[in-house]
Amino acid sequence: MSGVGAAMPRPPRGRSPHPSVVLATGALLLAVLVATVMSRPRPGDGLEAGHGRPASVSIDLRFEDLPDGGVAVRRADDGAAVAVLAPGTEGFVRATLRGLARDRKRGDFGPEQPFRLSAWTDGGLSLEDRATGRTLDLRAFGSTQVEAFSRLLPASGEDKR
Template sequence: MPIELPARRPSEPPPVRRPLQSLALFGVGALLGIVLLAVFIGRREGVGLTELPSARPVASLGFRAEDRPDGAVELVGAQDNRLVARIAPGEGGFVRGTLRGLAQARQREGLGPEQPFTLTRFDNGTLALEDAATGRHVALEAFGATNAAAFARLLPGNEVQEGRGRP
């Protein structure tokens, strides 16, 4: 019986290096590093950031929104309980919708309508509606000049008379 010796195999060639894959991986890593560096420098230097100068309030109105049985919404001054505006059913869509959204946020948090909303005009012409009860803040000019004007008419000196126009 003949004995077989294991055949001598030539040594295996070294693993094939794939220069394209290595180069692509290096490129992705370098690009990621450049992007992170650019973001770091940009944030540190304020590149591309828009900052509004600080503004001072020039007019303010605290009010509560009260629903009426006929579908109207009455806006009542928080200080003196005077009628600021009455929004008839089907009118004042933006004012009505914005206030309804804030009121629903209060309901979700278990808060009532006792605390007033605050409408503020600033010296740079911007308007803000704030709900201190929930901490929500609405920059009204973000919805366009027409919608911001609907709220601006409520401020002192711009009162909307009952039965007149749409706030």
């Protein structure tokens, strides 16, 4: 019988699935869970941006909040100004730095350690928090965001570690 009012066959009541089906399903779920946990990158496991490849240029930076709401970007080695982010501009850079600052606060780290911005020979760009060890591969956020951070790099070949 078919049609709108056709009744669908129902499984018999009170029957549980065969034990082998339950075991196979449980084993599959456990395997997926283990694979997920084991595949997550962790600091120090060699999966951070830039690990094992040479940087074409890098600079250690400090970021300083200004009274007018701007952010001063300075070289960590001598304090020379690299840029000033005017209030209300460079939203991605500001949001990224806020997130890293939260990590520092949670870990009870101060501003002593600089951030390292590196351009890699394979075209990558990363920002490393030297205090927490966290490294962000900035390419993951798109070309506009890469460009926002690229403006803070020194001229090619001038390494400012």
